[in-house]
């Protein structure tokens with residue numbers, strides 16, 4: 001196997017692109033794809049202040065490394081979620097990377113700042129851990145970015161994540177979720193920060209190799225709450241398809257964005273206002289985060305301030 005560019009020994013074969021690369025040319029291929037995604041989708045510009053949500057896993061650390069390497073002004077945000085040793089290890093790897101690059105890292109510890117971590121939050125509210133966790137993450141990403149004046153929030157979602165989410169949404173025809181599934185969510189109101197996914201065309205295999213070649217130490221384990229999650233099954237199925245049909249994951253996501261998503265514009269029309277408690281955007285009087293934490297802290301059910309009705313909130317990201 002020879003490198004497409006220089007004919008040296010290749011370190012990876014990318015069947016979806018009909019190409020193999022040596023170390024040097026793989027790293028430049030990877031960086032160039034991220035740069036192209038940023039430019040092509042107008043994610044951000046050199047004068048933007050970017051907040052990268054960093055979990056300590058391979059994707060978000062690879063993303064942060066590429067952005068710093070390209071000269072972007074990128075700070076990290078790590079949420080200590082309080083999921084046992086998994087969270088401690090994630091914090092350690094993130095801190096280690098930040099200090100090795102001399103990059104700013106903002107940390108939010110759920111237990112210290114809000115009274116409990118995800119495990120307790122889930123048992124007190126009766127919510128599945130991943131759902132309580134996902135909601136808290138989305139809220140805090142937006143809040144920290146807003147409070148600290150960042151213009152954009154970047155996450156490490158990769159092609160496998162996007163293809164698996166798409167498959168899940170298609171299997172149950174979640175039209176509102178499909179309308180929102182995009183590598184760029186613009187700032188539609190002052191309290192909603194722009195969200196971007198610069199790695200959305202790169203696979204997990206590619207981000208893992210990037211970290212290996214750049215000697216980036218990351219958390220290899222999945223979150224213990226994700227064991228048995230549907231998203232892992234969807235990834236497995238898509239990988240089996242990819243073995244027989246190289247490029248299928250990429251075309252699944254790319255063609256969805258090109259052909260289907262533009263047809264779903266009307267699904268994006270939601271009535272958004274500011275939460276009566278915290279001021280963050282919501283489709284209800286009190287946002288999902290505030291009502292979830294009210295419920296956890298009071299040990300009871302959260303009620304809408306004026307009507308007394310039980311609160312539901314629609315996801316707007």
Ligand code: AMP
Pocket residue numbers: 052053054055059060077078079080081137154155156157161
């Ligand atoms: P996940 O939802 O765990 O698949 O993670 C998707 C993306 O969310 C990651 O690539 C990160 O950018 C971000 N993320 C996940 N967990 C954390 C965390 N604990 N702190 C900061 N960002 C996170």
Ligand code: FES
Pocket residue numbers: 081083118129130131133134223224225226
């Ligand atoms: Fe949130 Fe696993 S990372 S429950």
Ligand code: ZN
Pocket residue numbers: 003004005006007008021022023024025
């Ligand atoms: Zn080469």
Ligand code: ZN
Pocket residue numbers: 275276277278279280286287288289290291
């Ligand atoms: Zn709120």
